[in-house]
Amino acid sequence: AQTVTQSQPEMSVQEAETVTLSCTYDTSESNYYLFWYKQPPSRQMILVIRQEAYKQQNATENRFSVNFQKAAKSFSLKISDSQLGDTAMYFCAFGEDSGSRLTFGEGTQLTVNP
Amino acid sequence: GAGVSQTPSNKVTEKGKYVELRCDPISGHTALYWYRQSLGQGPEFLIYFQGTGAADDSGLPNDRFFAVRPEGSVSTLKIQRTERGDSAVYLCASSLDRVTDTQYFGPGTRLTVL
Numbered sequence: 001a002q003t004v005t006q007s008q009p010e011m012s013v014q015e016a017e018t019v020t021l022s023c024t025y026d027t028s029e030s031n032y033y034l035f036w037y038k039q040p041p042s043r044q045m046i047l048v049i050r051q052e053a054y055k056q057q058n059a060t061e062n063r064f065s066v067n068f069q070k071a072a073k074s075f076s077l078k079i080s081d082s083q084l085g086d087t088a089m090y091f092c093a094f095g096e097d098s099g100s101r102l103t104f105g106e107g108t109q110l111t112v113n114p
Numbered sequence: 115g116a117g118v119s120q121t122p123s124n125k126v127t128e129k130g131k132y133v134e135l136r137c138d139p140i141s142g143h144t145a146l147y148w149y150r151q152s153l154g155q156g157p158e159f160l161i162y163f164q165g166t167g168a169a170d171d172s173g174l175p176n177d178r179f180f181a182v183r184p185e186g187s188v189s190t191l192k193i194q195r196t197e198r199g200d201s202a203v204y205l206c207a208s209s210l211d212r213v214t215d216t217q218y219f220g221p222g223t224r225l226t227v228l
Binding site: 004035037042043044045046047050091093097100101102103104105106107 | 147149154155156157158159162169170173203205207212216217218219220221222224
């Protein structure tokens with residue numbers, strides 16, 4: 001079974017600074033996808049960024065980028081120029097190409113301080 | 115266009131009662147998923163529909179839980195003889211076709227069993 005581990009239950013950062021959230025996963029599959037979702041207090045899970053395992057280039061979406069290390073099974077999220085609206089729970093998730101579900105980590109609560 | 119919607123937003127029930135939770139996916143999305151999120155945890159997979167059929171129901175915790183999607187659009191998660199341990203946020207998501215297409219989540223239903 002696949003597992004996803006987020007080792008940082010809580011993190012904080014000052015507004016405008018950069019923060020990196022860690023995620024590691026375990027799988028024997030070769031074709032899979034990785035995601036970061038954001039969940040603010042409203043409960044709505046919002047996709048932040050996705051990465052296909054077959055792509056060597058790290059995904060980027062505006063202020064959000066990933067560091068995908070396939071051999072190390074690591075998938076960290078970097079948030080640049082942090083904004084107050086980035087305050088939320090962040091979940092790392094894994095999906096197999098042939099699978100039927102996303103497997104989520106336990107989340108990292110990020111607080112951006114003014 | 116409209117996102118995934120879920121009703122009710124909150125449901126309070128008594129132990130032993132029957133509840134139904136509804137999910138309206140994004141129009142045109144053939145894949146639909148139910149997840150359960152306990153307090154302080156990441157979502158856990160319950161069931162995956164492809165069209166009208168349950169392609170994977172291995173995440174359902176026991177036979178008190180059942181889900182249907184009779185016309186390949188709206189889905190209902192049904193819980194019989196509710197227990198206090200069923201209290202959680204129930205999230206629904208849909209994706210265009212495959213599980214590795216981006217899953218878009220609804221706002222969830224918070225179920226409280228007294």
